[in-house]
Amino acid sequence: MAADGDNKKIMDDSSDENARDYVTSFARGLDVIRTFTRSKPRMTLSEVAEQADMNRAAARRFLLTLVRDGYADLDGKFFSLRPKVLELGFSALASMSLPEVVQPVLNDLADKLQESCFCVVLDGDQTVYIAAAKSKRVINASIELGSRAPAYCMSSGRVLLGALKAEELDSILENMKLEHMTDNTVTSKLKLRSAIRDARTRGYAVVDQEYEIGLRSISVPVADRAGTVIAALNVCCPSPRYTVEEMMQTVLPALLDSSSRITLSLPH
Numbered sequence: 001m002a003a004d005g006d007n008k009k010i011m012d013d014s015s016d017e018n019a020r021d022y023v024t025s026f027a028r029g030l031d032v033i034r035t036f037t038r039s040k041p042r043m044t045l046s047e048v049a050e051q052a053d054m055n056r057a058a059a060r061r062f063l064l065t066l067v068r069d070g071y072a073d074l075d076g077k078f079f080s081l082r083p084k085v086l087e088l089g090f091s092a093l094a095s096m097s098l099p100e101v102v103q104p105v106l107n108d109l110a111d112k113l114q115e116s117c118f119c120v121v122l123d124g125d126q127t128v129y130i131a132a133a134k135s136k137r138v139i140n141a142s143i144e145l146g147s148r149a150p151a152y153c154m155s156s157g158r159v160l161l162g163a164l165k166a167e168e169l170d171s172i173l174e175n176m177k178l179e180h181m182t183d184n185t186v187t188s189k190l191k192l193r194s195a196i197r198d199a200r201t202r203g204y205a206v207v208d209q210e211y212e213i214g215l216r217s218i219s220v221p222v223a224d225r226a227g228t229v230i231a232a233l234n235v236c237c238p239s240p241r242y243t244v245e246e247m248m249q250t251v252l253p254a255l256l257d258s259s260s261r262i263t264l265s266l267p268h
Contacts, residue, residue: 028054032062033071033085039267042078070124083123083130098130098231101265102222106133109235109258113251118143118234119222122160125176127151130231143236152178152192153185155199155207155219156232162200163221163229169196185210204252206244214239218247220255222262233259 035043035051043051049059063079066072070084102119110117110133119131126148143149151157161169178187186192199205204220211217216239222231235251242251 028052028058029062029065032059032066033081036081042075042080044077045079048079083121083128101262102131102231103133105258105261105265106131106233109133109233109254110135112254113235115241115251116143116236118156118236120154120156120160120219120232120234121230122151122157122164122232123148125151125172127154127157127160127232149211150179150181152176153181153207153210154234155205155217156234158196158199158205158207159219159221159232160229162196162205181211182209182213184208184213204255206247208244209239216242216244216247218251218255220252220259222259224266225263233262 031052031054032048035048040047040051045056045060045063048063049056052059063072063074066081067074067079071082072085073080073082098119106117106119114135116135117133118129120127120129122128127150129143129145129147129149132143132145149157151161161172164172173189173193176189178189178192179185180187186195195205204218206216206218208216215236217234217236219232219234221229222233224230233255235247235255237247237251
């Protein structure tokens, strides 16, 4: 009996220690993030509170904290996760359902073009790489998943900036600092705005060695079933392999076809 009593005391002490180490508010915040899923990427405050099994006041505090810190977005009465949540474990991808849909399309595109292919999203004034496929060539563009780049000098960034509402674009451009990454980099906000407008009108963007000498890229938007641009498809090519004209003739049609495939594969 004494041994049983000792074991019970050890268990009780362990439970007490675990309880002291358990941060309830942090756990509940994670519960809020996990409510956003592939079938429910956008929800109202009431819906989040119900899914997370908490009262509206608590859900509101967690959601507004996520919005303030850039992990969530508020559009009218609907909350949704932002790409910054990638830093917490790719939760945003789960809500957007992009990984399952994009990766096989990227793989096919890389095999067809024998170039590095990427799927990119916008987070503020930066692009974030969320999916990639490399070719079998020895020389490939070296970009890691989750890495960021300034949107103003990336073809994917210009496509995604072109999809923004006017007031949102104005706000980003107003606070954006344009630096010379190479001698080719556009650092005039007037010229950048024109390039973004061209990307919106044409439905694609080409950047010629503005981010890195020896690297050209071309991007097209990816829209969901409602027509909202949610990402960009990007192909990076070493400049000796393709001229800009050759990219337009060979790479652009394949990119547009891949973008359409992704849209058609996304849930309604």
